[in-house]
Every structure is written in structure tokens, then in C-alpha cells.
Amino acid sequence: MSEKEGSSAPYIVFGKPYIGEEEIEEVVASIRAGWLGTGPKVQKFTEGFRDYIGAEHAAAVHSCTAGLFLSQVALGIGDGDAVITTPMTFVATAHSIRHTGAEPLFADVHPTNGLLDPEDVARVLAEDCDIDDADGRPLHRATGRKVRALMPVHMWGQAADIDAFQALCDKYNLYMIEDCAHAIETTYKDRKVGTTADLSCFSFYATKNLCTGEGGMVTTANEELADKIKTLSLHGLSRGAWSRFSSSGYQHYLALETGYKFNMMDLQAGLGIHQLARLEKMYEERTRQWHAYREDLADVPGIEIPEAEAPDGRHARHLFVIRITEDCPVVRDDFLNALHAKGVGSGVHYLSVSEHPAYKDCFHTPVPNSEKLGRSILSIPLAGAMEEDGRKRVVAAVREVATGQ
Ligand SMILES: Cc1ncc(COP(=O)(O)O)c(C=O)c1O
Numbered sequence: 001m002s003e004k005e006g007s008s009a010p011y012i013v014f015g016k017p018y019i020g021e022e023e024i025e026e027v028v029a030s031i032r033a034g035w036l037g038t039g040p041k042v043q044k045f046t047e048g049f050r051d052y053i054g055a056e057h058a059a060a061v062h063s064c065t066a067g068l069f070l071s072q073v074a075l076g077i078g079d080g081d082a083v084i085t086t087p088m089t090f091v092a093t094a095h096s097i098r099h100t101g102a103e104p105l106f107a108d109v110h111p112t113n114g115l116l117d118p119e120d121v122a123r124v125l126a127e128d129c130d131i132d133d134a135d136g137r138p139l140h141r142a143t144g145r146k147v148r149a150l151m152p153v154h155m156w157g158q159a160a161d162i163d164a165f166q167a168l169c170d171k172y173n174l175y176m177i178e179d180c181a182h183a184i185e186t187t188y189k190d191r192k193v194g195t196t197a198d199l200s201c202f203s204f205y206a207t208k209n210l211c212t213g214e215g216g217m218v219t220t221a222n223e224e225l226a227d228k229i230k231t232l233s234l235h236g237l238s239r240g241a242w243s244r245f246s247s248s249g250y251q252h253y254l255a256l257e258t259g260y261k262f263n264m265m266d267l268q269a270g271l272g273i274h275q276l277a278r279l280e281k282m283y284e285e286r287t288r289q290w291h292a293y294r295e296d297l298a299d300v301p302g303i304e305i306p307e308a309e310a311p312d313g314r315h316a317r318h319l320f321v322i323r324i325t326e327d328c329p330v331v332r333d334d335f336l337n338a339l340h341a342k343g344v345g346s347g348v349h350y351l352s353v354s355e356h357p358a359y360k361d362c363f364h365t366p367v368p369n370s371e372k373l374g375r376s377i378l379s380i381p382l383a384g385a386m387e388e389d390g391r392k393r394v395v396a397a398v399r400e401v402a403t404g405q
Pocket residue numbers: 062063064065066089090092093153179181182202203204205215216
């Protein structure tokens with residue numbers, strides 16, 4: 001996200017957040033008040049986000065990665081276990097599984113929309129696992145690990161096929177944890193993503209649709225799990241720092257278990273409160289950009305552009321991902337560099353996790369769709385903060401690079 005020096009038009013930064021004066025004033029007010037850590041703003045933001053999603057419970061955390069990790073810990077997933085997930089995701093999804101002591105098991109994705117393919121997940125469960133008579137859960141033959149959960153990712157803002165995954169969870173006695181890092185505004189059929197799994201984890205990282213710099217939220221219908229995650233996120237303490245000091249007098253806290261330091265701060269929540277209020281307006285602006293990109297890029301040779309709508313509900317318009325086809329004169333990595341030289345930032349979301357060195361030893365059956373996608377996609381700027389002339393410059397740059405200019 002660096003500014004490019006020396007060019008006349010300003011560099012178009014990929015994933016530039018829209019930060020209004022309201023956010024700035026809110027954060028300054030926290031600093032002036034001296035309450036920087038977890039406090040009333042975290043509580044307000046958590047309740048507002050919970051209501052926006054329509055979830056029954058929400059727990060604010062420091063990041064989506066922390067949320068994914070704590071969700072698994074709260075469900076008792078750990079050593080000796082496995083979680084089936086997609087390799088077409090940010091490494092954090094898989095890392096969160098490994099951090100618990102479990103291992104990810106990758107199934108392949110749809111060849112163009114990048115969503116985890118329920119049929120390949122069903123194949124892994126039916127062909128690569130035996131059912132353990134002791135608990136009716138699948139035991140993965142090659143690794144000897146017990147499969148405990150499915151972790152679909154709502155990639156780029158499109159909903160994964162929740163009904164198909166829920167049917168597999170019911171059949172195999174598995175939990176579902178959904179990675180909603182890209183999917184704050186997403187719906188699956190008529191349901192809001194975030195109400196469609198046992199636990200749902202959101203990201204408020206700097207480039208996300210709602211940004212708090214770093215930040216995350218877990219939503220769930222299960223009060224016990226929500227409480228467990230809240231406790232685990234702050235050292236396993238019996239009370240949060242805020243309620244300890246704001247109630248009448250000092251109250252001792254007790255560490256109920258060996259928790260973690262994954263709490264959200266009021267500084268972050270101060271941003272989140274105002275980002276949440278502007279969320280739908282920003283969504284509408286990105287939707288406008290989305291359709292305008294589709295119209296402007298439809299005739300550009302050598303690239304494929306995303307569909308107008310997601311397969312199963314509302315697309316959150318998080319990432320506008322184009323595919324560089326084999327007949328394009330420029331290969332994907334050269335395409336990225338050429339856009340950069342023309343003053344346009346872009347990104348790759350993502351290289352297949354199966355191709356990262358850290359996952360070379362991770363057991364999985366072939367995932368050719370994910371690996372092919374990971375080598376041929378790139379994301380162009382889509383952001384509420386982008387002006388229309390910037391969007392037009394992106395279009396011109398993509399057209400020039402694709403046609404070898
Ligand atoms: C699909 C996906 N999952 C998880 C994460 C991790 O989010 P965070 O940075 O909030 O931990 C990201 C972040 O980019 C992501 O894109």
C-alpha cells in the first residue's frame with residue numbers, strides 16, 4: 001500500500017480504507033479520555049455488529065485469525081484433529097487450524113468462483129475417511145486424525161454453499177465454522193452470513209469492507225460458546241477489564257482457564273462504530289463500481305471478469321477478481337507489475353495455500369482448481385474511497401496491459 005513516487009497522477013492504492021472525520025474524532029476522544037483498551041466502545045460496537053448481522057451473540061476479538069482460532073478452541077478442537085477447509089483462502093484460515101494442534105485437510109474449489117466445492121468435501125469424507133464407531137465421526141485414514149469441523153470461506157464476498165455443508169455436518173457429526181472475512185454484507189439465500197454456522201468469524205483488517213485497522217468478531221447463536229470465546233480472548237479472566245473497573249469499586253478477577261490476549265481495544269471499536277454506520281452506503285458505492293467495471297471491461301481480451309451476482313445470495317463486493325486467461329499476451333505476475341508501473345495497485349487473493357512452503361507437508365488430495373486459480377487471478381481496486389476518475393484509470397490500465405500497450 002505504498003505511494004508511487006514520481007508519477008503525475010496519484011497512485012491508486014489497493015484496498016484504501018474510507019476513514020471519515022467521525023472515526024478520527026472518536027479515536028481522539030478515546031485518547032483524550034485515557035481509555036484505550038477494551039471498554040464501552042467495544043461493547044457498543046459489538047452490540048451494533050451483532051444486530052447488523054442479526055446474530056444472537058457476538059464476541060469482539062483482535063482479528064479474524066484470533067476468532068477462527070478461539071472458535072476451534074471453544075469447540076474443543078486440537079491435537080489429533082483435522083478440519084476440512086479450502087486452499088483458496090488467506091493462509092490465516094489454515095494457520096488458525098494448525099495453531100490449535102489440528103491439521104487442515106484441503107478439498108478443491110470451483111474452477112472459476114473459487115468457492116469450496118461441497119462435492120469434493122463429500123469425496124474426502126466418503127473416500128478418505130472411515131467412521132470411528134466410538135463417536136460416529138470420520139477418521140482420516142492417511143493422517144489418523146479425527147475430522148471435527150468444516151471451515152468454508154465466503155470467498156471474495158460470495159456465500160459458500162452453506163446448505164450442502166450443513167448436510168455434510170449433520171451426516172458426519174461435524175461443527176461448521178465459517179470464515180466471513182470477506183463477507184460482512186453477504187447473504188446466503190435469504191439468511192445473513194454470520195447466522196449460518198455454529199460460529200462465524202469476521203475480519204476488520206485495514207483493507208476489509210469494515211475496517212478497524214486490525215479487528216475481528218465472532219457471531220453465534222450459542223450463548224455458552226460466545227461466553228467461552230469472550231473469556232478466552234482476555235486471559236481466561238472471569239471479568240473483562242472494563243467491567244472490573246467501571247462497576248462500584250474494585251472487584252477481583254480470577255483466571256478461570258489459560259486464556260489468550262486477543263481482545264479488541266476501544267481505539268479499534270471507535271473506528272468500527274462509524275464504519276458500521278456507513279457500511280451499507282459503502283456497499284452501494286462498491287456495487288456501482290462493480291457493475292461499471294463489468295461494463296467497461298467486458299470486451300477486454302485475455303481476461304475473464306466476475307459474474308454480476310454471487311451464486312447464492314447477496315455478494316458483499318469485497319474483491320473484484322479478474323482471471324488472466326491463457327491467450328493473454330501477459331502472464332499474471334507481469335500483469336501485476338505492469339499495472340503497478342501504470343500507477344495502479346492490485347493484489348492476489350490468493351495463491352493456493354497448498355503451494356506455500358509452510359503447507360508443502362500438509363496432507364491433501366490434489367487441488368488443481370485452487371492451484372490454477374491462484375496462479376491466474378488478480379484483484380483490481382474496489383473501494384468506497386475510490387473516486388470515479390480513479391476507477392476509469394484502472395480500466396484504462398487493465399485494457400492497455402491486456403492488449404500489450
Ligand atoms: C479469507 C480470510 N480469512 C481470514 C483472514 C484473516 O483476517 P485477520 O487479518 O483479521 O486476522 C483474512 C484476511 O485477509 C482473509 O482474507
